[in-house]
Amino acid sequence: xxxxxxxxxxxxxxxxxxxxxxxxxxxxxxxxxxxxxxxxxxxxxxxxxxxxxxxxxxxxxxxxxxxxxxxxxxxxxxxxxxxxxxxxxxxxxxxxxxxxxxxxxxxxxxxxxxxxxxxxxxxxxxxxxxxxxxxxxxxxxxxxxxxxxxxxxxxxxxxxx
Amino acid sequence: xxxxxxxxxxxxxxxxxxxxxxxxxxxxxxxxxxxxxxxxxxxxxxxxxxxxxxxxxxxxxxxxxxxxxxxxxxxxxxxxxxxxxxxxxxxxxxxxxxxxxxxxxxxxxxxxxxxxxxxxxxxxxxxxxxxxxxxxxxxxxxxxxxxxxxxxxxxxxxxxxxxxxxxxxxxxxxxxxxxxxxxxxxxxxxxxxxxxxxxxxxxxxxxxxxxxxxxxxxxxxxxxxxxxxxxx
Numbered sequence: 396x397x398x399x400x401x402x403x404x405x406x407x408x409x410x411x412x413x414x415x416x417x418x419x420x421x422x423x424x425x426x427x428x429x430x431x432x433x434x435x436x437x438x439x440x441x442x443x444x445x446x447x448x449x450x451x452x453x454x455x456x457x458x459x460x461x462x463x464x465x466x467x468x469x470x471x472x473x474x475x476x477x478x479x480x481x482x483x484x485x486x487x488x489x490x491x492x493x494x495x496x497x498x499x500x501x502x503x504x505x506x507x508x509x510x511x512x513x514x515x516x517x518x519x520x521x522x523x524x525x526x527x528x529x530x531x532x533x534x535x536x537x538x539x540x541x542x543x544x545x546x547x548x549x550x551x552x553x554x555x556x
Numbered sequence: 557x558x559x560x561x562x563x564x565x566x567x568x569x570x571x572x573x574x575x576x577x578x579x580x581x582x583x584x585x586x587x588x589x590x591x592x593x594x595x596x597x598x599x600x601x602x603x604x605x606x607x608x609x610x611x612x613x614x615x616x617x618x619x620x621x622x623x624x625x626x627x628x629x630x631x632x633x634x635x636x637x638x639x640x641x642x643x644x645x646x647x648x649x650x651x652x653x654x655x656x657x658x659x660x661x662x663x664x665x666x667x668x669x670x671x672x673x674x675x676x677x678x679x680x681x682x683x684x685x686x687x688x689x690x691x692x693x694x695x696x697x698x699x700x701x702x703x704x705x706x707x708x709x710x711x712x713x714x715x716x717x718x719x720x721x722x723x724x725x726x727x728x729x730x731x732x733x734x735x736x737x738x739x740x741x742x743x744x745x746x747x748x749x750x751x752x753x754x755x756x757x758x759x760x761x762x763x764x765x766x767x768x769x770x771x772x773x774x775x776x777x778x779x780x781x782x783x784x785x786x787x788x
Contacts, residue, residue: 409594410587416597420738427639427737431647434640448637454615454630461618 600735601742608635608743608750616754624751631747639740646732653725660718671722674708676715678723684708 438448451459568576611634615621621630653671661667671677674684686707 405595406587406591409591409598413590413594413597416594420734420741423741424734424737427643427733427740430636430740431640431643434636438640448640452630452633454620457620458614458618461620 597738601738604739605742605746607638607739608746611635611638612747612750622755624755627751627754628747631751632744635740635743635747638743639736642739643733643736646729646736649725649729650733653722653729656718656725657722660722669718671719671726673716673719676713677719678716679708680713680716680719681710682708683710 434448441447441450608631612621612627612631615630616627621627657669657671661669669677672679674680674682684707686705
């Protein structure tokens with residue numbers, strides 16, 4: 396209900412303000428016509444000087460120059476940052492030279508896989524070594540007869556292989 | 557006695573009541589219509605004034621412009637260029653209307669032609685009423701209205717061909733131009749407001765004797781400029 400009365404009040408306000416507004420606009424319309432004529436002649440003049448009415452003003456050119464300068468300095472900073480970040484990450488510097496900063500070659504990934512395989516194989520070899528050491532210890536602990544039997548069995552297994 | 561006070565004790569006839577009721581409805585409709593138009597105009601002006609902010613934002617934000625006069629000059633140039641862009645179409649429409657009017661008048665050799673006439677102009681396609689009819693009621697009636705007479709019913713006529721082109725041209729172009737003028741006015745008002753606000757220096761709440769820190773800074777700066785070797 397309050398909104399309704401508020402709208403009615405606004406309506407009455409607009410009703411009384413509207414004629415004044417129209418008179419103001421009508422007076423300004425004459426001024427606007429003069430502005431239009433002035434702008435038209437300016438447009439013609441600018442046309443013959445190779446510009447338009449909507450081309451950049453002196454301030455716009457200054458602003459563009461400033462923004463371009465900022466953008467280029469930001470780009471340089473970004474490139475420098477990338478270079479700084481490149482070295483600690485690249486294990487194979489040749490990759491970054493060939494493929495550019497931040498990119499890894501397929502070789503890089505293969506090498507990584509190979510290195511991981513090597514890491515996987517490494518415990519196996521250790522186990523073999525441990526087994527060999529254990530077998531040597533066993534031989535030392537054996538009596539001479541047991542040692543002969545053990546060696547015979549090993550020879551048989553080697554012959555089968 | 558009663559006959560001597562006719563204006564106070566008058567009794568309204570059914571016809572008068574009907575007339576009063578009709579007038580009330582007309583006034584209410586007019587009120588609503590004008591209020592709506594005013595509201596629409598104000599909304600358009602508010603919307604257009606925002607464009608001025610867009611036009612001057614960057615140069616102010618990046619401090620290319622640092623004083624009021626410079627901002628007014630820059631804003632005015634931008635505002636007028638935008639006004640030209642917005643208003644050249646309605647002005648072209650009006651110019652086309654004027655050219656057709658001149659051609660029509662020169663062909664018929666009749667230079668007093670009214671393109672909105674209800675006889676041979678754009679008005680022939682509208683209902684029009686004449687408000688200059690006879691008076692109703694006698695001399696003791698409180699309310700005296702002129703008789704409203706229907707003057708024209710919509711019809712097409714050959715001789716009004718120019719009016720059918722010129723009338724819409726003037727109406728469309730005129731309303732369009734007035735809207736662009738109101739936009740120019742709104743942007744100008746906002747430009748003046750912004751040029752005052754942006755470079756405003758306020759001393760609200762400032763007490764010179766209470767701000768010792770500021771004074772210290774000023775003194776330090778002056779000392780450093782006088783004896784630059786001290787800093788080194």
